[in-house]
Amino acid sequence: MYSIKKVSEMLGIPTVTIRAWEKRYQIINPVRSNGGHRLYSEEDINTLNWIKNQMDEKDLKISEAVSLLKQKTVDRVADVELYTIKKERDNLIEMLYQDLIGLNTIKAHKTIDLAFSLYNYVDVFHNILAPVLYRIGTEWEDGKIAVAQEHFSSQIIMQRCSQFLWSLPIQPNLPKGLSLCPEGEHHQMGLMLFSLFLRNKGLDITYLGPDTPLNELPAIIRMKDISLVVISITNPDNIEELEAWVKTCRRDFPDVKIVLGGTGFQNQRTTMSSYVLPDKVSDWETWYTSTIDK
Amino acid sequence: MYSIKKVSEMLGIPTVTIRAWEKRYQIINPVRSNGGHRLYSEEDINTLNWIKNQMDEKDLKISEAVSLLKQKTVDRVADVELYTIKKERDNLIEMLYQDLIGLNTIKAHKTIDLAFSLYNYVDVFHNILAPVLYRIGTEWEDGKIAVAQEHFSSQIIMQRCSQFLWSLPIQPNLPKGLSLCPEGEHHQMGLMLFSLFLRNKGLDITYLGPDTPLNELPAIIRMKDISLVVISITNPDNIEELEAWVKTCRRDFPDVKIVLGGTGFQNQRTTMSSYVLPDKVSDWETWYTSTIDK
DNA sequence: TAGATTTTGTATAGTTTATGTACAAGTAAT
DNA sequence: ATTACTTGTACATAAACTATACAAAATCTA
Numbered sequence: 321m322y323s324i325k326k327v328s329e330m331l332g333i334p335t336v337t338i339r340a341w342e343k344r345y346q347i348i349n350p351v352r353s354n355g356g357h358r359l360y361s362e363e364d365i366n367t368l369n370w371i372k373n374q375m376d377e378k379d380l381k382i383s384e385a386v387s388l389l390k391q392k393t394v395d396r397v398a399d400v401e402l403y404t405i406k407k408e409r410d411n412l413i414e415m416l417y418q419d420l421i422g423l424n425t426i427k428a429h430k431t432i433d434l435a436f437s438l439y440n441y442v443d444v445f446h447n448i449l450a451p452v453l454y455r456i457g458t459e460w461e462d463g464k465i466a467v468a469q470e471h472f473s474s475q476i477i478m479q480r481c482s483q484f485l486w487s488l489p490i491q492p493n494l495p496k497g498l499s500l501c502p503e504g505e506h507h508q509m510g511l512m513l514f515s516l517f518l519r520n521k522g523l524d525i526t527y528l529g530p531d532t533p534l535n536e537l538p539a540i541i542r543m544k545d546i547s548l549v550v551i552s553i554t555n556p557d558n559i560e561e562l563e564a565w566v567k568t569c570r571r572d573f574p575d576v577k578i579v580l581g582g583t584g585f586q587n588q589r590t591t592m593s594s595y596v597l598p599d600k601v602s603d604w605e606t607w608y609t610s611t612i613d614k
Numbered sequence: 615m616y617s618i619k620k621v622s623e624m625l626g627i628p629t630v631t632i633r634a635w636e637k638r639y640q641i642i643n644p645v646r647s648n649g650g651h652r653l654y655s656e657e658d659i660n661t662l663n664w665i666k667n668q669m670d671e672k673d674l675k676i677s678e679a680v681s682l683l684k685q686k687t688v689d690r691v692a693d694v695e696l697y698t699i700k701k702e703r704d705n706l707i708e709m710l711y712q713d714l715i716g717l718n719t720i721k722a723h724k725t726i727d728l729a730f731s732l733y734n735y736v737d738v739f740h741n742i743l744a745p746v747l748y749r750i751g752t753e754w755e756d757g758k759i760a761v762a763q764e765h766f767s768s769q770i771i772m773q774r775c776s777q778f779l780w781s782l783p784i785q786p787n788l789p790k791g792l793s794l795c796p797e798g799e800h801h802q803m804g805l806m807l808f809s810l811f812l813r814n815k816g817l818d819i820t821y822l823g824p825d826t827p828l829n830e831l832p833a834i835i836r837m838k839d840i841s842l843v844v845i846s847i848t849n850p851d852n853i854e855e856l857e858a859w860v861k862t863c864r865r866d867f868p869d870v871k872i873v874l875g876g877t878g879f880q881n882q883r884t885t886m887s888s889y890v891l892p893d894k895v896s897d898w899e900t901w902y903t904s905t906i907d908k
Numbered sequence: 909t910a911g912a913t914t915t916t917g918t919a920t921a922g923t924t925t926a927t928g929t930a931c932a933a934g935t936a937a938t
Numbered sequence: 939a940t941t942a943c944t945t946g947t948a949c950a951t952a953a954a955c956t957a958t959a960c961a962a963a964a965t966c967t968a
Contacts, residue, residue: 323678324954335954336918343956344916353677355925357954363785363816366907370787381964382916392786423820423838429780466830468794468822475823479773486723500762526717528762529769536760544717619942629943630929637945638927649936651943675953676927 321351321359331368338368345386347371409439409447416452420473421465432480441484442520445513446601449477453509474509481512482527484519491522495577495612497548498540500528502558510582511552514597517604521612523548534565541573548577548612553584559592566592577611615645615653625662632662639680641665702732703741710746714767715759726774735778736814739807740895743771747803768803775806776821778813785816789871789906791842792834794822796852804876805846808891811898817842817906828859835867842871842906847878853886860886871905 328335339358342348348367350358360368367389374385412435419428435444453474460470499515501508508530519525526544540546549569553562566578581597590596597607622629633652636642642661644652661683668679696703706729713722729738747768754764793809795802802824813819820838834840843863847856860872875891884890891901 321681323675334918337916339955340917353925355954357925362907366785366816367787389787395786423822423834425780425820426784426818466827466833468826468830468834471825472820472822475776475821479776482769482773486719490720524720526719526766527769528717528766531765532762533760536762539760540717540762617942628929631927633944634928647936647943649943650945651936 321361322365324358324360327360327365327368330365331372333368333372341368341371341382345382347386347389412438413448413452416448417455420452420456420476421469423469423472425476428476429480432476442516445481445516449481450509450513453477457507457509478508478512481516484516485525485527488519489522490524492524494521494523495547496544497523497525497550498528498537498544498546499525499550499552500532500537501530501552501554501582502534502562503531504555504558507554507582508552510599511550514550514552514579514581514604517601517608518548518550521608523612525550534561537565537569538572541576547575548579550579550581552582553580554582556584556588559584559588559590563590563592566595579607615655616659618652618654621654621659621662624659625666627662627666635662635665635676639676641680641683699732706732707742707746710742711749714746714750714770715763717763717766719770722770723774726770736810739775739810743775744803744807747771751801751803772802772806775810778810779819779821782813783816784818786818788815788817789841790838791817791819791844792822792831792838792840793819793844793846794826794831795824795846795848795876796856797825797827798852799824799846799848801848801876802846804893805844808844808846808873808875808898811895812842812844812902815902815906819844828855831859831863832866835870841869842873844873844875846876847874848876850878850882853878853882853884857884857886860889873901 322330324335324338327333328338342350348360348364350360350364353359371382371385371389374380374388375382380388412431416428416431416435419431432444432449435448439448456465456470456473459465460467497515497518499511499518501511511529512527515525515527526540526546528540537549541549551562553559562580566580569576569578578592578595579597580592580595581599585593585596597604616624618629618632621627622632636644642654642658644654644658647653665676665679665683668674668682669676674682706725710722710725710729713725726738726743729742733742750759750764750767753759754761791809791812793805793812795805805823806821809819809821820834820840822834831843835843845856847853856874860874863870863872872886872889873891874886874889875893879887879890891898
């Protein structure tokens with residue numbers, strides 16, 4: 321906390337002027353001491369300094385510098401207020417896409433917050449977050465958008481999804497599960513959605529995520545007393561290794577259920593087709609009632 | 615024990631003034647003799663001396679020096695309290711470590727929640743989450759724990775950290791920043807901590823995270839009007855490529871500030887050493903005041 | 909373009925607060 | 939008895955506060 325004299329000396333602005341700016345343009349709001357003297361915070365000084373720099377560098381008048389400053393703050397708020405108007409789902413998807421492509425952390429999270437406030441979370445996952453990430457993933461593969469944009473987007477969306485992985489209630493009597501993509505696999509949205517589906521049913525799912533070495537699974541299965549393993553694959557080249565692993569798993573843990581999924585299985589012949597799960601969410605329900613909720 | 619006159623002569627402060635300070639600012643509390651005369655302890659004299667030095671050296675008013683003093687004692691009390699619950703903190707670290715190693719999503723989040731309820735968030739980041747992740751990272755490199763355990767742990771800790779990246783308030787007049795690790799780099803905890811440090815100062819930081827291709831940065835810098843780029847490196851092999859990039863960046867964006875960090879720079883000769891940031895958090899403050907908060 | 913109006917920095921007046929010091933009247937120490 | 943200390947009140951000066959005023963510069967208007 322600084323007195324007006326200190327600030328005046330630091331910034332080279334007369335005290336009268338500082339007070340006049342405060343009164344005329346409401347750019348700062350210093351705290352007062354018991355006796356009513358102004359006490360300036362770092363933030364206040366920042367603002368004054370910025371104003372003065374703008375005036376000096378760009379030869380602006382005080383009023384112009386102030387409206388620049390207000391513009392900066394207003395931009396954020398206005399963006400957020402816009403959301404309350406446009407709230408149809410397609411709009412939300414487009415907005416979120418733009419936020420993510422534009423690397424706007426704050427706006428993206430605000431949009432997701434809005435989505436969660438308008439729709440139930442299952443709906444948000446499947447009809448907003450997943451489509452956006454799918455679109456971004458496709459455009460990334462086509463080279464239409466940059467790596468950084470794709471990483472940034474999936475990082476934010478995955479983060480929001482995984483919050484639900486630990487906040488939803490668990491029913492301890494249901495089986496425990498493990499979900500993962502093998503090494504070299506990075507597309508985890510499908511895996512996340514299915515894990516959330518199971519988590520929503522009350523299963524205790526440990527989400528290991530992408531790039532998990534299959535040879536580590538037996539130890540984990542034993543340690544956590546797992547009875548359901550969910551594996552997602554995008555690249556068909558990984559099927560062979562997975563096939564071998566499934567075989568040993570069936571032998572070592574005959575009671576453990578295995579579920580496979582992901583685009584890697586489309587139009588591929590494999591000995592494991594009985595474990596492969598369809599993409600449709602309605603089929604998930606069928607699978608669940610027949611396999612887990614028997 | 616010293617009489618008021620002795621103290622006055624020792625410190626060069628009139629007796630009247632000493633009494634006025636005692637009455638007005640409650641900074642000292644000298645014992646009284648039977649007859650009511652003040653008897654000053656060494657501690658009282660130290661306090662007075664400190665106050666006087668502050669006023670002389672930093673040209674502070676008595677009221678300002680006093681509030682500094684009170685702040686100092688508050689800090690010390692906090693230190694002492696911290697010390698008494700240091701055991702508790704070590705306990706938390708151990709608990710969290712066990713939760714993460716045991717792949718217990720829910721318990722790990724509960725432990726982190728507990729940590730946030732006991733300490734301020736900066737403390738939690740630097741003294742609980744970072745040490746745990748560091749320990750797990752080391753044990754992973756030594757082959758003591760599995761890949762799955764390391765991935766799982768860093769996924770959870772990063773998720774908790776990044777929540778702060780978009781919930782802390784922003785000061786729009788401060789510069790905008792970008793933080794990232796280049797391609798092939800995966801250790802992001804240091805980058806995250808420094809990003810949080812800047813975010814905490816009110817800077818609008820876009821966290822791109824690990825594995826970001828450097829050649830995409832110019833477009834992003836233009837798009838988001840970035841004026842600060844933070845890059846972290848663990849592997850010294852990446853220094854050469856980074857050096858080239860820094861050179862072109864300096865040429866194309868002379869106004870953009872660059873900050874480099876990470877263990878990759880330890881004991882390495884490089885032309886970029888002027889941009890390299892020390893590890894110590896106190897040095898971060900120095901860097902900030904001299905570079906951003908000029 | 910001349911004159912009116914607005915913007916902006918600064919000045920001034922009358923108070924109030926902050927801070928160091930002075931003084932009076934009484935008590936303690938030696 | 940003399941010197942030092944106590945409390946309480948008072949006072950002077952510096953620094954801030956509010957409010958109003960004013961002049962130069964910039965901008966608008968007829």
